[in-house]
Amino acid sequence: MTDCRGPAIVSVMNETIDKRDPAVRAEIARRFAEAIPHNHAIGLVLEDASTDTVRMRLGYREVFLGDIESGLWHTGITFTAADSACGLAVFLKLPGLEAIATLDLRMDHHRPAVADKDLIIEAYCHHVTQRMAFVTADLYQDARERCVARATATFTRTGRSVLS
Amino acid sequence: MNERVNKLSRALARADYAALVAAVPYAGYLGLSIETDPDGARRYVMAYDEQLIGNAGLPALHGGTVASLLSLAMQFEALIDMPAPRLPDPVDVTVDYWRSAGPSCCIATARLIRSGRHVAQAQAVCYQDSPERPIAFGRSAFVLRDV
Numbered sequence: 001m002t003d004c005r006g007p008a009i010v011s012v013m014n015e016t017i018d019k020r021d022p023a024v025r026a027e028i029a030r031r032f033a034e035a036i037p038h039n040h041a042i043g044l045v046l047e048d049a050s051t052d053t054v055r056m057r058l059g060y061r062e063v064f065l066g067d068i069e070s071g072l073w074h075t076g077i078t079f080t081a082a083d084s085a086c087g088l089a090v091f092l093k094l095p096g097l098e099a100i101a102t103l104d105l106r107m108d109h110h111r112p113a114v115a116d117k118d119l120i121i122e123a124y125c126h127h128v129t130q131r132m133a134f135v136t137a138d139l140y141q142d143a144r145e146r147c148v149a150r151a152t153a154t155f156t157r158t159g160r161s162v163l164s
Numbered sequence: 165m166n167e168r169v170n171k172l173s174r175a176l177a178r179a180d181y182a183a184l185v186a187a188v189p190y191a192g193y194l195g196l197s198i199e200t201d202p203d204g205a206r207r208y209v210m211a212y213d214e215q216l217i218g219n220a221g222l223p224a225l226h227g228g229t230v231a232s233l234l235s236l237a238m239q240f241e242a243l244i245d246m247p248a249p250r251l252p253d254p255v256d257v258t259v260d261y262w263r264s265a266g267p268s269c270c271i272a273t274a275r276l277i278r279s280g281r282h283v284a285q286a287q288a289v290c291y292q293d294s295p296e297r298p299i300a301f302g303r304s305a306f307v308l309r310d311v
Binding site for chain 1: 166167168187188189190191192193194214215216217218219220221225226227228229231232235236253254255256257258259260261264
């Protein structure tokens with residue numbers, strides 16, 4: 001399991017926070033993004049976490065390509081974008097500050113992403129049980145109806161607080 | 165065909181794996197290299213870089229980079245191992261995470277399970293200290309493009 005989203009969210013946050021409060025959601029989202037160095041390295045930024053659908057943007061870079069001549073993104077970079085967005089969608093859906101970990105992740109590649117355009121990731125946590133959370137993400141460039149890829153992931157709830 | 169296919173074909177013919185990786189910018193960005201054991205088995209190595217960290221607290225590699233390593237290992241293995249050169253495009257990839265990956269290099273081994281007329285299937289595992297303690301497992305289907 002990866003990404004036991006650890007001691008990222010501290011101080012003003014505690015177990016009784018109200019995750020429906022927009023200010024709290026914004027603060028969680030900000031700290032969540034900051035606590036993940038690789039997101040910062042690739043330039044993955046959060047655009048909206050005000051609703052249950054978390055939206056992130058990955059700006060185009062030439063190093064993300066699989067094939068320079070035909071100008072297509074490599075599919076590999078989609079995993080990082082999807083895992084991060086799915087993790088935040090799950091974390092915001094759960095009560096309290098419970099740490100989570102990716103159990104499995106499936107990516108369906110519908111069509112190639114093209115050069116010079118950003119990638120948008122929208123993740124939504126559909127269902128939560130006592131031990132698990134189920135989440136999907138759509139990745140697209142121009143229109144959500146023309147998905148580049150769709151991710152389906154299951155996260156485990158660790159039962160531990162990210163503060164512990 | 166295009167310059168890229170020529171580049172890949174030349175690299176494959178000479179088993180020049182550095183050239184193969186160089187033809188895929190994202191593989192280079194991830195710090196991937198392909199090593200060959202004395203018995204001919206290939207290992208796909210993602211060099212450690214602190215930028216690959218997903219959790220600074222543990223610390224642990226980002227789960228996305230582990231998935232990318234597995235996916236690239238399966239894709240390169242399919243490309244190298246296929247009887248006639250065709251380009252494998254990933255259709256779907258699933259990764260099971262077994263334990264978190266620490267701050268060091270990560271090594272994947274991959275196997276081309278089946279290569280048909282239009283579709284190929286592969287599996288991969290990755291580890292850090294020992295193959296006895298695997299970190300994640302991947303499986304992938306590819307659609308094959310004629311070159």
